[in-house]
Amino acid sequence: MVGSGLGAVFRAPEFRVVWAAELFSIAGDQLARVALAVLVYGRTGSAVWAAVAYALTFLPALLGGVLLSGLADRYRRREVMIVSDVGRAVLVAVMAIPDLPLWALCTVLVGVVLLGSPHTAAQGALYPEILQGELYERGLAVRQITSQTAQLVGFATGGLLVAAVSPGIALLGNAVSFALSAVVLRIGVADRPAPAPAPGPDHAIGGLRGIGTGLAEIATDRRRRALVLLAWLVGWYVVPEALAAPYAAQLGAGPAVVGLLMAADPLGSVLGAWLFVRFVPAETRARLVGLMAVAAGVPLALCILRPGVPLTLLLWAVSGMLSTAYLLQTQASFVRATPDGGRGRAIGVAASGIIAAQGAAVLLGGLLAEASDPATAVAVAGVLGAVLSAGGAVAWHRANATTPAMQLGVAPARQR
Template identity: 80%
Template sequence: MAGAELRAVFRVREFRVVWAAELLSIAGDQLARVALAVLVYGRTGSAAWAAATYALTFLPALLGGVLLSGLADRYRRREVMIAADVVRAVFVAAMAIPELPLWALCMLLVVVVLLGAPHTAAQGALLPEILRGELYERGLAVRQITSQTAQLAGFASGGLLVAAISPSMALLGNAVSFAVSAVLVRAGLRDRSVPARDGDARGDATVAAHAPAAGLSGVVAALTEIATDPRRRALVLLAWLVGWYVVPEALAAPYADQVGAGPTVVGLLMAADPLGSVVGAWLFVRFVPAVTRARLVGVLAAGAGVPLVFCLFRPPVPLTLLLWAVSGMLSTAYLLQTQASFVRATPAVGRGRAIGVAASGIIAAQGVAVLIGGVLADHWDPATAIAVAGAVGVLLSSGVAVAWHRANRNSEPVATTVLASG
């Protein structure tokens, strides 16, 4: 049974630690996003400002991927994760200072997002070492389902908590989640040496000196490797296009205002996509045969934008929640497959850098998309902006889906499994 196969990963102690730490941080992050949306929109009354602040929870990751993701290949990955968590806890706590100027809030937010890049790269590179063989794909599926559940809980309760307490207290809760995550990683993960190339038994300092290039040169090398591989190129482009399907979350506060609702509805709207993601990940793993999953990637990517187009007709809140949830269901299903196929197609040496660049591109693409969505919402209205984002996602994904089909047809089959059903 699929459920039994999924539970197998929890027999690995280190995976339980990574899973718990990540779950805690994600829940705190979603609570912070609700708090920022309410705080900024309440101060400015501008959809563009609200979307711009939300974009800052994504956009700086591009710079973080360029400058910092290579740290996961040059230093001990556990220590990279701990350092990133500790510093982010400090800066998020500073964001909770009452009446902090908006410019200072934005600057602190940029630093917090930048530090997410090395953490993501180190965690992503460690996971194949923690989970061997088929356990890796199962771990990906478990993380996707539970992380989206944490987002759902964070968004759904976030509106209630922000309304009951204050945005500043919600931000302090996020700071605590980072601190606890650092403690869990420090206590529960084995201290591995700096990654070495095959046959390289040198010490940490020497290996770090000869690790894959960091900074801009390292990113250029990673992007070149991806761009010259038709399959990985198509997978990365499809993954980056998921940004268009995040626009509804960024516009939840102004959309709720458009329909005359309050902070509680903001949290529910933000929770719709994670709810769909949980359902989508489970359905994809449980009912779609492993041999057909890769072929469905392009179709699912394009289909994820279709429900958002119907927002053009200003549906009531219950129907809006359903549309956003269906979009999240489809986008998560295709994103799961692109992630698993990409990591398996990437060599172990330099994997942290490649994962960091790809993941940072996803986050940065989300930031660009929601920023555009905010401008469109101010020019027209939130419902129209969401519909346009969905239509753009459909058109661009359809084009990349054709390229993916050709690359997959002309090459040996990509490792298609995110999880074998049993």
């Protein structure tokens, strides 16, 4: 990876700043997720409520992505990011108030997640201005690897920190991470003017009409339809993270193990992204998408055997490795199969669907855990993900049979 020149992006001072600010936020977010899982399950003893709290870290982003992302195209992007970070710091600090009613906690959490949408949109729009030409693609690759690593560290250390202090103190740590992000952005990023408004009615109505148009375009394209289906099904493989607290309780383990369980998937994600790009030839990656999507559910299905903590960590990591590898290639193939003129809208629709699918799968996983037990719920999620992915794999295989390689997202092997 060093030979590929990924480190060149760090020669851009503003990239270093935005990258560091994002790492602060991600690490704080993962710490907060562990704290919320422990706090909510500790108060209620309910796997459903634990899953609801975790789902609320995903689902509001769907609404925010539709209604609030346009702020990044109407105001100065640095200021959008700073205001979002400051707002989230305040709200997360409110969540740390002792004995805050559960309904109030969930309401504030929705606000925190909503504020993340304009921040993400502004950040994504700012990167092409900071990194020119091929550096932009390298920057995206660096962000993928480091963000997953930050999630891994945040989950693993978050469980230890929550066990050592309290969920409230951990939430205050997340608030501090947002405040640090705002300060770093204010100091290290240039104050660029607001972008010129985009023409057309979709911009005027906040992109709602564009969302419908984007869905129609995807639904009528067999290649992109199959890819989006496979991408959305990754939600089933997020269920274990949401059930980490009740799963650990079922095994008789404490908060430290909750963090380790939640870290297993990000660890697998880091390994999966690196191994897939490093060792799988570019011309064969797209053909493996369906197979890996199905295979990602198999380790989770084995949780029906009630394995101990070490084996569970291994199974969840393997699932994360396979699901991330197939999702990365699904996204790459989707972008290549989308005409440049409608690419932004199509990607926005697909990304919102992934978020919604994750939240819905987490909620269903919580209901399954409440009706049976966490290990059974994780196993059922794995089986459902594998079975449904098999249908998407068949659709993708049929599209491959009649579509040229370049349109499927298979790039020619690069000469060394």
